[in-house]
Amino acid sequence: MEVRLDPRLLTLAAxxxxxxxxxxxxxxxxxxxAAAGPSAAPPAELEHRLVAETRRRLAGxxxxxxxxxxxxxxxxHDLLGLAMQAVQLGPPPAFxxxxxxxxxxxxxxxxxxxxxxxxxRALRSVWQDLRLGxxxxxxxxxxxxxxxxxxxxxxxxxxxxxxxxxxxxxxxxLVVVPLWxxxxxxxxxxxxxSVHETYAVCLPRGAAPPEQREVLILAQHEASHPxxxxxxxxxxxxxxDCAFVETDFPPAGRxxxxxxxxxxxxxxxxxxxxxxxxxxYLGRPDDAESFAQLEVESGVTAIRPFVxxxxxxxxxxxxxxxxxxxxxxxxxxxxLRSALAEYTSM
Numbered sequence: 001m002e003v004r005l006d007p008r009l010l011t012l013a014a015x016x017x018x019x020x021x022x023x024x025x026x027x028x029x030x031x032x033x034a035a036a037g038p039s040a041a042p043p044a045e046l047e048h049r050l051v052a053e054t055r056r057r058l059a060g061x062x063x064x065x066x067x068x069x070x071x072x073x074x075x076x077h078d079l080l081g082l083a084m085q086a087v088q089l090g091p092p093p094a095f096x097x098x099x100x101x102x103x104x105x106x107x108x109x110x111x112x113x114x115x116x117x118x119x120x121r122a123l124r125s126v127w128q129d130l131r132l133g134x135x136x137x138x139x140x141x142x143x144x145x146x147x148x149x150x151x152x153x154x155x156x157x158x159x160x161x162x163x164x165x166x167x168x169x170x171x172x173x174l175v176v177v178p179l180w181x182x183x184x185x186x187x188x189x190x191x192x193x194s195v196h197e198t199y200a201v202c203l204p205r206g207a208a209p210p211e212q213r214e215v216l217i218l219a220q221h222e223a224s225h226p227x228x229x230x231x232x233x234x235x236x237x238x239x240x241d242c243a244f245v246e247t248d249f250p251p252a253g254r255x256x257x258x259x260x261x262x263x264x265x266x267x268x269x270x271x272x273x274x275x276x277x278x279x280x281y282l283g284r285p286d287d288a289e290s291f292a293q294l295e296v297e298s299g300v301t302a303i304r305p306f307v308x309x310x311x312x313x314x315x316x317x318x319x320x321x322x323x324x325x326x327x328x329x330x331x332x333x334x335x336l337r338s339a340l341a342e343y344t345s346m
Contacts, residue, residue, distance in 0.1 A: 001159055001174040001219070003150045005143055008086045008095065008123065009201060010136060012070065013182035015126045016079075017051055018058035019071045020183035048204040050142055050181040057135055066125035069118070077114050079184060079201075084192045085114045087199055092127045095120040101195045106229045139181075150178045150202065153215045159223055162281050165317065166274055167227045168324015172198045174223045176215070180204045188214065191222025198226050213279075213287055220278045224271045231326045232267070239266040241333040245302045248340060253299030265302075270332075273306035277314055305343065309335035 023046040061067050073082055088103050090096030097120040126132065136143070154176060163170040172193070179189075179201050188210065189202040200222040202215055210218075232239070243262050250256075251265055259265045272295050279288035295303045309332065316322035 001154065001157065001176065003147050003154065003176045003178065005147065006087070006175070006177045006199065007092050007136065008089055009083055009177055009179055009199075010181060011092060011123050011127050011132055012082055012086050013179050014054050014058065014130070014132055014135065015061075015067045015070045015123075016074055017054045017181055017183045018061040018064075018067055018130075020051075020055060022052070022055070023047055023185070046206050047183065048180045048207055050139060050146070051183045051204075053139065053142075054135070054181045055183070058130060061130055064126065064129060066122040066129070069122050070126070073114065073119070073122075077111075079182070079187065080190045080192070081111055081114045082119065083190055083199075083201060084111045085116045085119050086123065087192050087194050087197075088116060089120050089123070092133070093124060095123045095127070104193055104195055104226060104229070105233070106226075107193070146178050146180050149209050150176060150215065153209065153212045154219065156282075157216055157219060158282065159216075159220050159278075162220065162278050163223055163227065164324075165281075166277060166314070166325060167224070167231065168326035169230070170223075170227055171230075172196065172223070172226055174219065175199045176219055177201045178204075189218045189222070191218075191225055193226040198223050213284075216279075216282070217275055217291065220275055221271055224274055225267075228267060228271060231329055234326070235329050238329055238332060239263040242266055242336055244333075245305055245336055245340065248343070249302040249305060251299055252301055253297075255299030269300055269302050269306050272300055272303050273310060276303070276307050277310070305336060305339045308342065309339035 062071075070082070084107055088097070088099050088107065090098075097117050099116075160170055160174055163174075173196060175197050177199050180203065182203055184203050187203055188205075189200060192199045192201065200219040202210060202218055204210065205214075239262065243266070246262065246265070251259070255265070255268070259268055272291075276288045276292050279285070279291060292303055292307065313322055313325075313328060313331075313335065317324065322328065
């Protein structure tokens with residue numbers, strides 16, 4: 001695992017930040033996570049210096065055609081859609097969209113609405129016309145400090161050893177990308193991947209860095225999507241065979257609204273259950289419990305049955321007595337039925 005500045009994503013973030021407005025001093029805390037309260041803190045304290053500096057340096061760039069196109073695409077596809085295609089491109093200044101190594105299958109399946117060639121042209125235009133190479137070079141000291149901060153938060157994170165143990169495989173290089181020039185109100189991060197690398201893109205909490213637990217959870221969660229997609233393609237019927245769980249534990253709240261497809265909910269619930277085991281693996285059982293409770297409160301009501309169903313296998317796996325989940329995933333429906341039987345007998 002490495003912490004790396006990715007100029008493709010930095011370019012995208014800078015263009016989007018150029019179209020943003022500074023946060024108001026009275027922004028309520030549930031709208032802007034960095035705000036300590038409704039009292040009048042100056043706007044500079046409500047966002048990272050790199051955001052404010054980027055907006056200042058790119059003043060007037062919001063009228064640039066490529067910046068306007070990126071903003072319109074952002075409104076359609078959010079940061080996830082644009083970032084997923086951006087990491088398929090080559091580095092600046094060319095942003096080559098030939099993709100000689102190909103693209104991950106799920107990118108082609110779920111993110112094809114984003115025009116990768118048009119994105120490359122827009123990023124190329126923004127890089128050249130707004131002289132972003134010079135902008136980033138002038139921010140070098142700040143970016144080195146950001147990288148050191150995130151590296152400190154990930155000390156002894158052990159994400160890759162855990163992933164190999166839990167999923168049974170992890171053929172990717174994990175990269176954590178601090179995107180701290182992005183004005184993204186309330187967004188904590190996204191996960192994207194290319195054929196060989198998976199990227200956990202983290203954002204600051206206003207002017208402050210995110211909490212360590214938050215970065216650990218983000219890195220492990222986002223690193224799980226490509227490997228689970230690989231495994232799921234081996235056993236495509238398993239999500240459907242687990243759908244009965246939602247009868248007793250129906251999804252709720254924003255989780256149900258955002259993930260309207262049962263397979264997407266299965267993926268998210270399984271990955272979030274893996275995060276509970278990851279936090280325990282790090283010796284943070286209290287964090288695992290509080291994480292699970294927060295997930296239940298956010299509508300991921302099936303996370304506890306998933307954890308209960310997986311625990312006997314996981315304990316055997318840690319003892320070296322069971323294979324990784326890539327070998328035993330078809331047993332998950334039966335494990336869930338056993339877990340639900342225990343719940344109903346309580």
